[in-house]
Amino acid sequence: xxxxxxxxxxxxxxxxxxxxxxxxxxxxxxxxxxxxxxxxxxxxxxxxxxxxxxxxxxxxxxxxxxxxxxxxxxxxxxxxxxxxxxxxxxxxxxxxxxxxxxxxxxxxxxxxxxxxxxxxxxxxxxxxxxxxxxxxxxxxxxxxxxxxxxxxxxxxxxxxxxxxxxxxxxxxxxxxxxxxxxxxxxxxxxxxxxxxxxxxxxxxxxxxxxxxxxxxxxxxxxxxxxxxxxxxxxxxxxxxxxxxxxxxxxxxxxxxxxxxxxxxxxxxxxxxxxxxxxxxxxxxxxxxxxxxxxxxxxxxxxxxxxxxxxxxxxxxxxxxxxxxxxxxxxxxxxxxxxxxxxxxxxxxxxxxxxxxxxxxxxxxxxxxxxxxxxxxxxxxxxxxxxxxxxxxxxxxxxxxxxxxxxxxxxxxxxxxxxxxxxxxxxxxxxxxxxxxxxxxxxxxxxxxxxxxxxxxxxxxxxxxxxxxxxxxxxxxxxxxxxxxxxxxxxxxxxxxxxxxxxxxxxxxxxxxxxxxxxxxxxxxxxxxxxxxxxxxxxxxxxxxxxxxxxxxxxxxxxxxxxxxxxxxxxxxxxxxxxxxxxxxxxxxxxxxxxxxxxxxxxxxxxxxxxxxxxxxxxxxxxxxxxxxxxxxxxxxxxxxxxxxxxxxxxxxx
Numbered sequence: 135x136x137x138x139x140x141x142x143x144x145x146x147x148x149x150x151x152x153x154x155x156x157x158x159x160x161x162x163x164x165x166x167x168x169x170x171x172x173x174x175x176x177x178x179x180x181x182x183x184x185x186x187x188x189x190x191x192x193x194x195x196x197x198x199x200x201x202x203x204x205x206x207x208x209x210x211x212x213x214x215x216x217x218x219x220x221x222x223x224x225x226x227x228x229x230x231x232x233x234x235x236x237x238x239x240x241x242x243x244x245x246x247x248x249x250x251x252x253x254x255x256x257x258x259x260x261x262x263x264x265x266x267x268x269x270x271x272x273x274x275x276x277x278x279x280x281x282x283x284x285x286x287x288x289x290x291x292x293x294x295x296x297x298x299x300x301x302x303x304x305x306x307x308x309x310x311x312x313x314x315x316x317x318x319x320x321x322x323x324x325x326x327x328x329x330x331x332x333x334x335x336x337x338x339x340x341x342x343x344x345x346x347x348x349x350x351x352x353x354x355x356x357x358x359x360x361x362x363x364x365x366x367x368x369x370x371x372x373x374x375x376x377x378x379x380x381x382x383x384x385x386x387x388x389x390x391x392x393x394x395x396x397x398x399x400x401x402x403x404x405x406x407x408x409x410x411x412x413x414x415x416x417x418x419x420x421x422x423x424x425x426x427x428x429x430x431x432x433x434x435x436x437x438x439x440x441x442x443x444x445x446x447x448x449x450x451x452x453x454x455x456x457x458x459x460x461x462x463x464x465x466x467x468x469x470x471x472x473x474x475x476x477x478x479x480x481x482x483x484x485x486x487x488x489x490x491x492x493x494x495x496x497x498x499x500x501x502x503x504x505x506x507x508x509x510x511x512x513x514x515x516x517x518x519x520x521x522x523x524x525x526x527x528x529x530x531x532x533x534x535x536x537x538x539x540x541x542x543x544x545x546x547x548x549x550x551x552x553x554x555x556x557x558x559x560x561x562x563x564x565x566x567x568x569x570x571x572x573x574x575x576x577x578x579x580x581x582x583x584x585x586x587x588x589x590x591x592x593x594x595x596x597x598x599x600x601x602x603x604x605x606x607x608x609x610x611x612x613x614x615x616x617x618x619x620x621x622x623x624x625x626x627x628x629x630x631x632x633x634x635x636x637x638x639x640x641x642x643x644x645x646x647x648x649x650x651x652x653x654x655x656x657x658x659x660x661x662x663x664x665x666x667x668x669x670x671x672x673x674x675x676x677x678x679x680x681x682x683x684x685x686x687x688x689x690x691x692x693x694x695x696x697x698x699x700x701x702x703x704x705x706x707x708x709x710x711x712x713x714x715x716x717x718x719x720x721x722x723x724x725x726x727x728x729x730x731x732x733x734x735x736x737x738x739x740x741x742x743x744x745x746x747x748x749x750x751x752x753x754x755x756x757x758x759x760x761x762x763x764x765x766x767x768x769x770x771x772x773x774x775x776x777x778x779x780x781x782x783x784x785x786x787x
Contacts, residue, residue, distance in 0.1 A: 184435055184480075188214040190778075191453050191482040192489055193440045193498065196280020197767040198751030198774075199489030200417035201321065201343070204424035205775035207432035211782065214480055215421070216438040216455055218462055219243060219276030228283055229413045230563060231349070231406060231576040233552075235612035237284035243277040244284070245464035246609075247493060249651040251714070252658055260712040263608040270715065271607045272651070274491070276465065278434060279418025281491075285764060287406035287414060287576040289346050291318060291390045292760025293397060293592040303756060304727060306737035308773070315392065317772040318765065322346055325410055327388065337392035343420040344768065346390070346405045347412070349575030351381045357546040359689045360601060363622065364580050366683035367599065368401055370676070371582075376401070380580075389583065397592045404581045404598065407764075412563070412574035437461075437475075441645040443486050443502035443747060444479065445518050450747035452481035456645070464648050473646070484782060485746045487739075489771075492719035492753045496525035496638045497649045499723070499734075499749075504741060513643040519743035523732035527724045528636025529758040530653055530716030532628040532670050534709070535605030536677040537695040541688075543619040544601050546572050552616050577602060583761075584676070586628075586669035595673045596627040596761040599680075605695050606715040621694075624680065626673030629761045632661030638722050651719075656711050670710045671703055718763040723753040738777045738786075739770075750774040 189211040192199045203215045222228075222243045227236050238244065248269035252258040263270050275281045294311035301309035315337050322339030326348045329340045354361050354377075361377075368376050380387060380403060388394070389402040409415050425432045439461040444452040458475025460467040467473075488495045499505055503518035505525065510517050550559035550572060562571035577600040583593045603614040603621035614621075636653040656663040674696065681690055692698070696709040726733030728742050735741055739748040752767050759766045780786040 184214070184433060185212075186479075187481040187483055188212045188433070189482070189484045189782075190214070190487060191216065191480055191485075192487045193453060194280060194489035194491065194494070194751065195278050195417065195421060195434065196275075196489065196491065196751070197282055197417055197764050198491070198771050199487065200279060200282075200421045201768060201771040202487065202489065202750055202775050202778075203432060204343070204421055205772070206778065207424055207428045209775075209779050211431065211484070211779075213432050215432070215434045216440050216453060216480075217276075217278055217434060217436045218439040219245075219278070219436065219465075220459060221434075221436045222277045222283075227553075230573050231287055231408055231412060231414060232573040234284060234286050234414075234576060235615055236552075238273045238275070238607075239610070239612045240284070241466040243275050244466060245274040245276040245462065246466060247272040247274055247464050247648055247651060249653065251653050251655040253652060253654065254658065257711070262713065263606050263715065265609070271609055271611075272717070272719070273607055274464065274493070276462070277418075278421060278436065279416050282407075282416035282764065283414075283418050285416075287408060288578070288762050289344075289390070289405045289407045289765055290596075290760065290762045291395055292766050294395045295397075295592055296757070296759035296766070300725065300737070300756060304725065304737035309737060311395070314769060314773070315395070317769040318390075321768050321772055322390075324390075326405065335392065336388065336390075338390065344407055345409045345415050347408050347410065348403045348405050349578075350569055351403060352569060353546060353572060353575065354381065354579065357544055357601075359540055359542075359544055359686075360546060360579055360622070362685045362689060363599060363680065366680045366686045367580055367582060369683065369685075370680065371401055373401065389581070399584050399593050400582075402581045402583060404578055406576045408576075412570050438478070439475065439645065440490070440498055441477075441501065443488070443498065443504075444481075445503070445744075448518060448743060449745040450482065450486040452479055453486055454479050461646055462648070463646055468646075482746070485748060485778065487774075487778075488747075488749045489751045491751050492528060492722045493638055493649060493651060495749050495751055495753045496722045496734075497640065498645075499524050499741070500640050501643065501645055504744065504747075509640060513640050515643055519741075521734055521742060523724050523730075523734045525638035525649075525722050526732060527634050527721045527756070528638055528651070528653060528719065529631060529634055529721040529755075530636065530719050531631055531758065531761070532655075532666060532710070532714045533606070533716055534626050534670060534674065534714050535695055536624040536626065536674055536681070536693070537603055537605055538622050538681050538693050539691045540620045540622060541691045544622070547601055547619045550619070572601075582676070584673075586672045587665075590630075592630060594628060594630045594669055595676075596629060597624055597673050597677060598627075599624050599677075603694075606713065607717065620691075622681075624677035626670055626677060627761060628666060628670045628673065629758075631666050631758065633659035633663060633666060634661060634721070634757070635659035636719075636722070653716065655714065667707050667710060668703075670714065671706045674706050674710070718752075718758065720752040720758045720763055721755045723749050724756050725754045726756060738781070739774050748774065748778070 195217040297311040297314040319339035321342040323345045324338040439456045456475035506522045507520040551557040563573040578598040581598040641647045723734040741747045
């Protein structure tokens with residue numbers, strides 16, 4: 135989509151308080167349109183027809199909002215999804231699993247947040263990825279499907295304890311792990327395990343909307359260097375002879391098997407969200423398919439930036455939004471002078487549901503008058519409900535990359551030109567049959583799940599190896615894929631982190647502004663940061679042991695990161711503090727009982743102190759679950775669907 139700028143126009147709404155913003159917006163009609171009023175009218179939109187009143191209005195079309203919208207429409211309710219991004223046409227960049235880094239830097243669908251890991255500027259600037267005056271890049275997506283249109287497709291089930299703790303904290307048994315597993319079974323369409331005839335001990339799903347597959351492990355046979363790395367990794371578990379099992383797809387290496395959710399360790403091939411043709415599948419396809427089947431019930435309004443939830447008293451009655459392209463300042467095409475929209479309003483006869491994610495949902499709650507009273511007063515926002523927990527408790531995982539330069543280009547990638555004319559790897563992907571080549575996988579060749587300490591209830595390290603140079607996110611990071619074919623990285627991910635001190639706070643009352651985001655890493659955070667730090671150090675040492683194994687050592691020219699001068703635990707720890715990143719922001723609208731002063735939503739996703747308002751996205755988790763956030767968010771979207779439909783049909787309060 136061509137995104138034009140009009141720099142000759144001036145945005146008179148920047149940097150003002152909430153009251154002034156609303157007053158001027160109503161006066162100006164935000165460049166062209168007056169606020170929509172009256173009922174029963176309809177007008178053509180960027181995706182489909184739009185009405186003034188729906189049963190449900192959902193803000194956000196990603197992992198939380200998309201499945202929920204589809205389920206509500208299937209149940210016979212009218213649903214409007216407000217998506218701030220455009221309906222970007224799908225192409226190879228988005229669909230090819232190995233090209234997900236390019237998708238995440240596609241300016242047509244990206245929102246680039248720049249966040250802080252530390253309030254201490256001296257510590258923050260030690261990160262090589264830090265951009266002076268901005269922060270550290272945190273890529274998000276803004277299009278139908280949200281971040282599921284660019285994520286790395288890794289589809290990993292969380293641990294049972296992640297849900298059992300919520301059940302215990304809320305007193306709601308429906309959050310128990312055995313019950314929650316049925317939501318995974320409902321959404322998954324597993325294509326790498328044979329459908330069982332009688333019992334189903336794996337508890338995989340086979341009829342859901344999300345196809346899951348594994349990359350072709352036979353590709354390992356095409357690259358002697360990677361094959362040796364995998365053999366060395368297996369040897370750490372005493373599984374030297376397991377390579378044949380991996381290549382044949384042995385079920386013992388299925389990380390999404392029900393037995394593994396109780397805390398099993400070992401090497402695994404991580405499944406990915408792709409169909410049998412090795413094409414990305416996500417919420418986008420599910421939502422658009424549902425819309426095509428229920429066109430009169432499910433409407434998707436793109437280029438619609440929600441500005442506030444409308445209330446009558448403490449009851450949510452609708453959403454105010456700005457209609458126009460590139461309105462949010464995280465959009466690379468945003469222009470303060472030219473990105474001006476039209477103010478609209480839409481009513482919800484039943485409920486408003488926020489699914490904007492860990493950054494945008496707390497921002498929208500605060501802009502709507504729901505949040506910490508002092509912060510709302512500071513920005514001139516009229517308070518609806520004083521909820522001090524909104525934007526607090528922000529969490530993420532810690533990740534670092536151990537990058538090695540090999541003695542020669544990896545055989546698997548040496549002929550790939552990443553989409554240039556005549557690219558033999560692209561031709562193989564498009565026209566191959568049984569083996570579609572390296573582009574058919576999302577990168578990881580083997581994943582290791584391990585406890586950093588034997589006393590931990592669940593494994594907390596997820597270490598995966600990929601034929602690439604990857605050490606975090608920074609502008610242009612995907613170019614390293616094109617530039618280097620002689621690099622191999624082990625990425626260490628620390629799950630079940632202790633730190634809950636991250637914060638999302640308003641920069642201003644202008645809805646076009648991004649919020650201030652600071653994760654307060656390690657010693658700035660809460661909990662036992664030393665245990666988190668030592669766990670990542672342990673992961674770095676495991677990765678190094680693999681690359682220094684005799685079978686691998688002769689293939690490695692040198693270690694680029696952390697580098698040969700980083701050897702002691704203290705030095706590795708400082709490297710981790712300086713260079714760690716995360717990409718699974720969660721927990722900024724914590725779930726908990728009303729007796730918890732920092733809880734934002736109850737166990738049915740309802741915002742405390744309000745009526746007809748829920749939040750359904752990654753922000754509601756009390757603690758960040760598992761290793762990768764997307765599957766847990768899919769699951770709670772399915773659960774919220776049941777809760778909301780039951781409430782609407784009188785089955786529960």
